[in-house]
Amino acid sequence: MASNRAEVPLRKLMGPGPLNIHPRIYQALTAPVLGHLDPAHLKILDQVAEHLRKVFGTQNRVTNVTPGTGTSGMEACVTNLLEPEDKVLVCVHGYFGDRLGQMAERQGAAVTVLEGEWGKPTDPEQVEAALKNGGYKVITVVHAETSTGVLQPMDEIANLAKAHGTMIILDTVTSLGGIEVKADEWGLAAAYSCSQKCIGCPSGLSPVTFSDRAIEAVKKRKSPVRSWYLDISLLDKYWGSDRVYHHTSSSTLCCAMLEALTLIEEEGLQNRFARHLKNHQALVAGVEAMGLQMVVSPEHRLPTLNTVRIPEGVDDMKVRGYLLQNFNLEIGGGLGVFGGKVWRVGLMGYSSSAENVLFFISSLSRALALQGVKTDLTAGQDAAMSALNA
Amino acid sequence: MASNRAEVPLRKLMGPGPLNIHPRIYQALTAPVLGHLDPAHLKILDQVAEHLRKVFGTQNRVTNVTPGTGTSGMEACVTNLLEPEDKVLVCVHGYFGDRLGQMAERQGAAVTVLEGEWGKPTDPEQVEAALKNGGYKVITVVHAETSTGVLQPMDEIANLAKAHGTMIILDTVTSLGGIEVKADEWGLAAAYSCSQKCIGCPSGLSPVTFSDRAIEAVKKRKSPVRSWYLDISLLDKYWGSDRVYHHTSSSTLCCAMLEALTLIEEEGLQNRFARHLKNHQALVAGVEAMGLQMVVSPEHRLPTLNTVRIPEGVDDMKVRGYLLQNFNLEIGGGLGVFGGKVWRVGLMGYSSSAENVLFFISSLSRALALQGVKTDLTAGQDAAMSALNA
Numbered sequence: 148m149a150s151n152r153a154e155v156p157l158r159k160l161m162g163p164g165p166l167n168i169h170p171r172i173y174q175a176l177t178a179p180v181l182g183h184l185d186p187a188h189l190k191i192l193d194q195v196a197e198h199l200r201k202v203f204g205t206q207n208r209v210t211n212v213t214p215g216t217g218t219s220g221m222e223a224c225v226t227n228l229l230e231p232e233d234k235v236l237v238c239v240h241g242y243f244g245d246r247l248g249q250m251a252e253r254q255g256a257a258v259t260v261l262e263g264e265w266g267k268p269t270d271p272e273q274v275e276a277a278l279k280n281g282g283y284k285v286i287t288v289v290h291a292e293t294s295t296g297v298l299q300p301m302d303e304i305a306n307l308a309k310a311h312g313t314m315i316i317l318d319t320v321t322s323l324g325g326i327e328v329k330a331d332e333w334g335l336a337a338a339y340s341c342s343q344k345c346i347g348c349p350s351g352l353s354p355v356t357f358s359d360r361a362i363e364a365v366k367k368r369k370s371p372v373r374s375w376y377l378d379i380s381l382l383d384k385y386w387g388s389d390r391v392y393h394h395t396s397s398s399t400l401c402c403a404m405l406e407a408l409t410l411i412e413e414e415g416l417q418n419r420f421a422r423h424l425k426n427h428q429a430l431v432a433g434v435e436a437m438g439l440q441m442v443v444s445p446e447h448r449l450p451t452l453n454t455v456r457i458p459e460g461v462d463d464m465k466v467r468g469y470l471l472q473n474f475n476l477e478i479g480g481g482l483g484v485f486g487g488k489v490w491r492v493g494l495m496g497y498s499s500s501a502e503n504v505l506f507f508i509s510s511l512s513r514a515l516a517l518q519g520v521k522t523d524l525t526a527g528q529d530a531a532m533s534a535l536n537a
Numbered sequence: 538m539a540s541n542r543a544e545v546p547l548r549k550l551m552g553p554g555p556l557n558i559h560p561r562i563y564q565a566l567t568a569p570v571l572g573h574l575d576p577a578h579l580k581i582l583d584q585v586a587e588h589l590r591k592v593f594g595t596q597n598r599v600t601n602v603t604p605g606t607g608t609s610g611m612e613a614c615v616t617n618l619l620e621p622e623d624k625v626l627v628c629v630h631g632y633f634g635d636r637l638g639q640m641a642e643r644q645g646a647a648v649t650v651l652e653g654e655w656g657k658p659t660d661p662e663q664v665e666a667a668l669k670n671g672g673y674k675v676i677t678v679v680h681a682e683t684s685t686g687v688l689q690p691m692d693e694i695a696n697l698a699k700a701h702g703t704m705i706i707l708d709t710v711t712s713l714g715g716i717e718v719k720a721d722e723w724g725l726a727a728a729y730s731c732s733q734k735c736i737g738c739p740s741g742l743s744p745v746t747f748s749d750r751a752i753e754a755v756k757k758r759k760s761p762v763r764s765w766y767l768d769i770s771l772l773d774k775y776w777g778s779d780r781v782y783h784h785t786s787s788s789t790l791c792c793a794m795l796e797a798l799t800l801i802e803e804e805g806l807q808n809r810f811a812r813h814l815k816n817h818q819a820l821v822a823g824v825e826a827m828g829l830q831m832v833v834s835p836e837h838r839l840p841t842l843n844t845v846r847i848p849e850g851v852d853d854m855k856v857r858g859y860l861l862q863n864f865n866l867e868i869g870g871g872l873g874v875f876g877g878k879v880w881r882v883g884l885m886g887y888s889s890s891a892e893n894v895l896f897f898i899s900s901l902s903r904a905l906a907l908q909g910v911k912t913d914l915t916a917g918q919d920a921a922m923s924a925l926n927a
Contacts, residue, residue: 152799153581153792155568164785165570176566176789178545180555180739182867191543214741215605215766216784222766250765341785349570349789351604351741373763375640376605376612392872394606395554395731399566399739400790402543409542477572482782 158471159498161507162479163293163321163452163491165343165350166498168407172348175406181398184390188398191405192386198408202323202346202416203338203356205330211386212342212352212404213377214394217320220339220353222250223377224316228285228337228361230370231255236277236286236313238269242294242482243318247287254373259283265484266295266442266454271303278311284364285314285336290328291321294482296443296454296491298326305333314361320344323354324411325423325451325495336361342400345423345451347407347496351400407496424450425535426499430492433508433531437522442489451499453492454485458520463487466514474510501535548861549888551897552869553683553711553842553881555733555740556888558797562738565796571788574780578788581795582776588798592713592736592806593728593746595720601776602732602742602794603767604784607710610729610743612640613767614706618675618727618751620760621645626667626676626703628659632684632872633708637677644763649673655874656685656832656844661693668701674754675704675726680718681711684872686833686844686881688716695723704751710734713744714801715813715841715885726751732790735813735841737797737886741790797886814840815925816889820882823898823921827912832879841889843882844875848910853877856904864900891925 160166181188196211203210213219225247229235233256237248240263251258261277263269269288278286286308290299301317308315314336319328323338325345330338337357343350357365357379365372365379372378376394385393411419427450431441434455442454457463463480467490470476479491492507494500508531512524550556571578586601593600603609615637619625623646627638630653641648651667653659659678668676676698680689691707698705704726709718713728715735720728727747733740747755747769755762755769762768766784775783801809817840821831824845832844847853853870857880860866869881882897884890898921902914 153565153568153584153795154577155571155581155788155792156577157569158571158575160570160572162572165572165788168570173567175543177563178543179547180550180558180733181545181548182550182552182555183740185548185861185867187544187546191545194543215609216787218766218784219605219609222764226764246765253761253763253765343570343785343787349787350573350785351787351790371643373643374612374616375636375643376608376767394608395733395740397606397733397739397741398545398555400741402545405543471575477575 156475159476159503159506161493161498161503162477163493164341164495166493166495168347168349169410169497171406171410172403175402176399178402183396184392188396188401189390191398191401192396195401195405195408196386198412199354199356202328202408202411203330204328204332205356207330207356207358209362209379209383210356212354212401213382214396215353216350217339217341217353219377220341220355221247221318222374223355223379224337224339225250226254226374226377227365227372227379228314228316229254229256230368232257233284234282236261236283238274238286238288239263240267240269240295240297241265241289241292243292243320244289247318251287266297268297268299268447271307274304275307278307278313281311283311283313285316287316289318291319291326291449291451293321293452294485296449296452297447298449301333309334314364321449321452325420327420330356342404345495347410348403351397352404423494423499426494426501426504427453429501429504429531429534430494430507432534433504433527436530437508437512437524437527439522451493451495453494454489455492457488457490461515461518461520466518469514469517470510476507476510504531546865549866549893549896551883551888551893552867553883554731554885556883556885558737558739559800559887561796561800562793565792566789568792573786574782578786578791579780581788581791582786585791585795585798586776588802589744589746592718592798592801593720594718594722595746597720597746597748599752599769599773600746602744603772604786605743606740607729607731607743609767610731610745611637611708612764613745613769614727614729615640616644616764616767617755617762617769618704618706619644619646620758622647623674624672626651626673628664628676628678629653630657630659630685630687631655631679631682633682633710634679637708641677656687658687658689658837661697664694665697668697668703671701673701673703675706677706679708681709681716681839681841683711683842684875686839686842687837688839691723699724704754711839711842715809717810720746732794735885737800738793741787742794813884813889816884816891816894817843819891819894819921819924820884820897822924823894823917826920827898827902827914827917829912841883841885843884844879845882847878847880851905851908851910856908859904859907860900866897866900894921
């Protein structure tokens with residue numbers, strides 16, 4: 148039966164996620180399985196919640212992991228806070244903003260899309276204009292747009308939403324654990340993330356946090372939440388002191404999550420943000436010194452997910468295929484209108500390292516050479532090393 | 538930081554799930570993480586699908602794992618096949634049948650509950666009467682009711698549904714991999730299970746299968762599926778040849794799933810069913826010889842999940858607490874109306890073993906002795922051993 152078993156190459160993961168994970172996470176995955184109501188497992192869930200509050204920058208009681216990928220957390224936020232007829236303003240400047248809009252439509256909500264340009268953040272002035280015409284119950288915002296590599300400045304939008312009494316749902320899938328998130332300071336109603344990016348786990352869990360105000364809003368709904376699986380009131384009865392069975396929480400994934408959050412605490416959040424920023428700056432310096440271009444202007448770049456413009460005439464699939472087959476290196480391709488036009492290079496969690504920056508630069512230069520594109524690798528390495536040693 | 542790390546005791550898991558997992562599953566969990574679009578991961582997904590078809594007894598193209606616990610599979614079946622106004626007949630004779638009804642309500646479907654007695658299966662005559670008055674698009678049935686330990690005979694209900702053109706959604710959470718499931722022979726429209734019971738994995742994935750007819754029905758919907766996360770058309774575009782990104786499939790859990798399915802193939806499905814049956818018979822023989830009573834009559838007992846009546850005057854929580862604290866043994870308590878009245882003893886996957894049967898009997902006799910209930914342990918062991926050697 149050996150032929151039916153998994154053949155798993157050891158990749159260098161530098162795409163939009165998953166990323167490589169710390170050896171201690173592999174150890175945590177082999178912790179003995181626990182029942183979902185075992186006191187030892189419930190203690191782990193409580194510890195996970197305590198850590199997550201720090202990473203989200205919140206005191207929210209209702210903070211934990213939904214049983215699924217980041218998209219389960221996204222759907223948990225949308226399906227609980229929106230019901231038919233509710234007015235929602237959906238800020239779209241990339242693939243994931245659009246996904247939020249699709250989900251909101253499926254709740255029967257009255258969706259207004261604030262369409263922005265891919266590669267740029269949402270313009271607070273447009274948000275202000277929209278909110279003025281208003282009555283929006285919810286605004287959805289993507290903090291770190293994984294499809295474009297844009298970091299959304301949050302202060303202005305947070306103030307606007309506060310002034311208009313509109314609840315913010317924030318996508319922090321590609322920021323949480325790698326870039327500062329200030330859920331309480333920004334007055335977020337709800338936010339979600341994933342386990343496999345800056346947090347540093349395998350995929351399968353979605354950190355979420357709901358403010359007391361959001362929980363109150365859910366209680367005032369006229370219609371039941373359309374998802375039983377992601378109904379926050381039911382999840383809360385399991386996460387909270389009631390401990391009422393809802394789903395079979397995976398002790399395996401939760402042990403990995405707790406270990407990842409412990410690693411984050413050991414490193415220190417600010418140190419971790421600084422590491423992500425420095426490695427990002429080194430990658431940008433190297434890429435630009437090689438003659439390639441970044442998609443996003445400097446002030447709006449995500450430190451965690453770098454979008455590099457594919458040079459004219461270069462075959463996206465051939466380059467990525469070559470990198471994967473020859474160097475076991477995974478980088479991401481473009482989504483939507485960016486398909487074939489950009490590469491997405493993730494520097495997150497354990498994958499955010501100096502060695503990965505240099506490995507990417509040198510691997511890419513080989514792949515481009517085969518496509519007839521000459522790059523100055525030495526200049527790229529010099530620039531990256533300078534940034535790393537700055 | 539050591540105090541923040543998980544403290545994980547090694548339990549003997551004999552509740553309703555999760556169960557203990559084979560050492561090879563722990564190894565599989567440490568396979569290097571792969572990207573969700575990596576050819577190596579897509580091959581694993583295809584192999585998982587191929588194995589699952591055998592275990593489900595189906596040729597259905599749309600067969601794979603939804604990214605969540607068994608409840609995600611349940612919701613995937615319900616949310617895709619039901620839309621507002623659709624008539625659905627929900628057979629309830631336990632907690633999980635009721636959960637299906639709650640989910641159907643949340644789709645806006647016209648729900649008719651066929652209420653049965655806890656501890657007994659649904660009566661086909663009642664199903665026939667209901668279907669005659671009919672026009673039901675869907676009937677939901679629980680093959681193995683985890684809350685009561687009842688195995689639902691399927692042949693008659695399958696024929697009735699066929700005759701009335703009603704689509705069957707079948708819950709196989711506590712049967713798949715331990716008891717025969719015949720999705721094609723029974724003409725199921727959709728079925729779902731979980732990873733952490735008879736399949737033998739940690740929780741976090743839900744095997745599902747949808748017939749071609751079910752997929753056609755989804756295409757004919759008037760309204761969009763209420764869940765984006767569990768929309769089978771979007772999942773199919775990722776699982777199928779299109780390979781369109783939908784969610785970040787967990788390579789870690791999928792490697793474990795493939796290894797578990799490989800173990801099932803190595804054992805042989807029929808051998809596996811026979812093992813589950815024999816250990817169940819031994820447990821029943823032992824329990825009854827000790828003077829305790831089973832909840833379910835012999836012809837309807839689940840071999841995978843044994844419900845034992847708690848003797849008069851015995852404190853449920855004290856017994857289960859004692860077993861957990863002193864012997865690291867987890868068994869399940871009752872849900873709903875069975876709370877405090879029954880114990881649920883799982884013999885599934887790697888936990889379905891002769892050693893576990895004897896360990897349970899001897900541990901329980903100690904716990905009962907502390908509550909002043911004398912049992913004849915020697916008689917129980919003799920009876921269990923006879924059944925094991927039969």
